[in-house]
Amino acid sequence: MRGAAGRAAGLAREALSALASVVIAPECAACGRALERPDLGAVCPACWQAVRRFTPPVCPACGISVSPHATGPAGPCEACQSGARVVSAARAVGPYEGRLREIIHACKYERRPSLAGPLATLLLEAGREVLDGADVVVPVPLHWTRRHQRGFNQAEALATRLGVPVARALRRTRRTRPQVELPAGDRHRNVSGAFGLARCAGGPPGRVRWRRGARPLAGRIVVLVDDVATTGATLDACARVLLEAGAREVRALTAARVASPRR
Ligand SMILES: [Zn+2]
Ligand SMILES: [Zn+2]
Numbered sequence: 001m002r003g004a005a006g007r008a009a010g011l012a013r014e015a016l017s018a019l020a021s022v023v024i025a026p027e028c029a030a031c032g033r034a035l036e037r038p039d040l041g042a043v044c045p046a047c048w049q050a051v052r053r054f055t056p057p058v059c060p061a062c063g064i065s066v067s068p069h070a071t072g073p074a075g076p077c078e079a080c081q082s083g084a085r086v087v088s089a090a091r092a093v094g095p096y097e098g099r100l101r102e103i104i105h106a107c108k109y110e111r112r113p114s115l116a117g118p119l120a121t122l123l124l125e126a127g128r129e130v131l132d133g134a135d136v137v138v139p140v141p142l143h144w145t146r147r148h149q150r151g152f153n154q155a156e157a158l159a160t161r162l163g164v165p166v167a168r169a170l171r172r173t174r175r176t177r178p179q180v181e182l183p184a185g186d187r188h189r190n191v192s193g194a195f196g197l198a199r200c201a202g203g204p205p206g207r208v209r210w211r212r213g214a215r216p217l218a219g220r221i222v223v224l225v226d227d228v229a230t231t232g233a234t235l236d237a238c239a240r241v242l243l244e245a246g247a248r249e250v251r252a253l254t255a256a257r258v259a260s261p262r263r
Contacts (some may be wrong), residue, residue, distance in 0.1 A: 003159065006107060009182050013039055014037075014039070016039070017037050017038055017039035017040075017149060026038045026042075027033045027111055028042070028043055028044040028047055029042040029043050029045040029102070029103070029106035029110060029115070030043045030044070030102035030103050030106060031044060031046070031047050031099075031102070041114065042106065042112050042115060042116070043103055043106070043115060043118070047099045047102070047103065048099075048118065049100070050098065050099045050102075051094055051099050051100045051103070051122065052094045052095055052097070052098055052099070052100065053093060053097065053122075053126070053257075054091075054092060054093070054094050054095070054126070054257075056074075057069065057073070057074030058074065058091070059074065059075075059076050059077035059136055060073070060074065060075075060076060060078070060080065060089060060245055061076045061080035061085055061087075061089060061090065061093050062076075062077060062085075062090050062092075062217045062229075062232060062257065063090050063091035063126070063257060064077055064088075064092070064257060065259075066141070071111060079231075080163070084235060086234060086235075086236040086239040086240055086243065086249075086250065087218060087224065087232065087236060087250055087251060087252045088249050088250060088251055089129065089130050089240045089251045089252075089253075090130070090229065090232065090235065090251065090252040090253070090254070090257070091127045091129060091130050091252075091253050092124050092126060092229060092249075092253070092254045092255065092256055092257035093119075093122045093125075093126045093254075093255050093256060094126075094257075095121050095256065095258070095259040096180075096228050096230075096256035096258045096259070097168065097256075097258065097259075098256060100105040100255065101256065103115055103119065104119075104227050104228060104255055104256060107119065107154050107227070108150070108154045108227060109183050111150065111151060111152075113152050113154070113157050115162060116141075116154065116157035116158050116161065118211070118224055119158060119255050120157075120158050120161035120162060122159060122255070123161075123162065123225075123253055123255060124163075125160060127162070127223070127253040128252070129224050129254065130164060130223055130251040130252065130253050131163075131164060131223060133221055134164050134221050134222070134223045134251065135164075135165070135220040135221050135222065136163055136164060136165050136166070136167045136169075136216075136217070136220055136221075136222055136223070137164045137165070137166050137167070137222070137223045137224075137225050137253075138159070138166070138167050138169045138170060138223070138224050138225065138238070138242065139153060139155035139156040139157045139159040139168065139170075139224075139225050139226070140155045140157070140170070140224060140225065140226040140234060140235070140238055141153065141155070141156075141168070141171050141172050141195070141198075142155075142172060142181055143168045143172040143173075143174070143175045143176070144171075144200065146175070152255075154227045155225050155226045155227055156225075156245060158225050158226075158227065158255065159225040162223075162225070162253075164223065167216065167217070167222075168198055169197060169198055169217060169222075169242065169245070170195050170196070170197065170215075170238055170241060170242070171195070171196055171197070171199075172194055173193070173195065173196045174194055176190050176191055176194050178205060178260070179191070179228075179230040179233065179234055180230050184231060187231050187233045188233045189229060189235070190232075191233050191234045191237040192233075192237060193237070194237060195237050195238050195241050196241060196245075197241055197245055198214070215245065215246050217242060217245045217246050217247045218245070218246030219246065219247075219248050220245075220246075220247055220248060221248055221249045221251070222236050222242050222247045222248070222249070222250050222251070223250075223251045223252065223253055224239065224242070224250060224251070224252040224253070225252075225253050225254070226252070226255075227252045227255045227256065228254060228255065228256045228258070229252065229254040229256070229257045229258070230258045230259070231258070232252075235252045235254075238250075239252070248250060
């Protein structure tokens with residue numbers, strides 16, 4: 001009985017979807033072609049398929065693909081060899097380009113938080129190692145004025161879908177320019193001191209709560225979550241605050257990473 005009802009509902013949904021594709025003709029948020037099945041989401045299956053991933057072996061520190069090592073595990077990439085990072089290990093789905101970039105843009109600037117669901121599925125795949133043993137995930141915060149403009153924080157929309165308790169542990173203490181718009185030399189200064197510990201982190205179930213004086217991050221393994229990492233300066237600035245608050249280790253997981261930031 002339920003099976004028949006389910007099939008009927010499925011057929012009705014497909015029929016409505018077909019109707020919608022003719023009447024409203026919504027376009028894929030990434031490639032702009034008409035969506036054959038708008039009910040499957042704002043981005044067409046071909047675009048999801050075309051998302052480039054960082055394939056193993058990846059740099060253990062930042063997660064970008066590196067050339068295979070003859071023997072033993074992959075070593076750090078060139079950028080990670082030269083600079084000490086505060087984040088112990090970072091992973092990302094793929095480079096910040098092509099379809100992935102279009103999808104992230106659509107999610108963030110065209111206000112399509114519904115894209116966070118399928119994006120988070122990709123994050124779960126790419127982030128297996130950094131999520132392993134994690135106690136809590138912390139989204140990189142937006143300044144409250146920007147969050148107000150956008151209506152949601154894309155980092156938080158991703159963080160809440162990773163199956164790990166979420167703590168809104170950080171706040172942005174001042175507005176900063178998007179890192180991707182800046183030359184490499186200015187990025188560190190742009191975010192340095194721009195983050196602080198949130199005064200409270202209450203909210204819906206699944207979130208880590210704390211009271212004044214409590215140290216909920218003490219001894220915890222924390223995973224920072226964001227949509228894009230450029231040089232990693234933002235992640236490092238956030239990690240410093242979390243380590244100061246007692247976190248044992250800070251890792252990071254982002255949807256995309258700029259694979260060769262301009263130095
Ligand atoms: Zn498309
Ligand atoms: Zn690296």
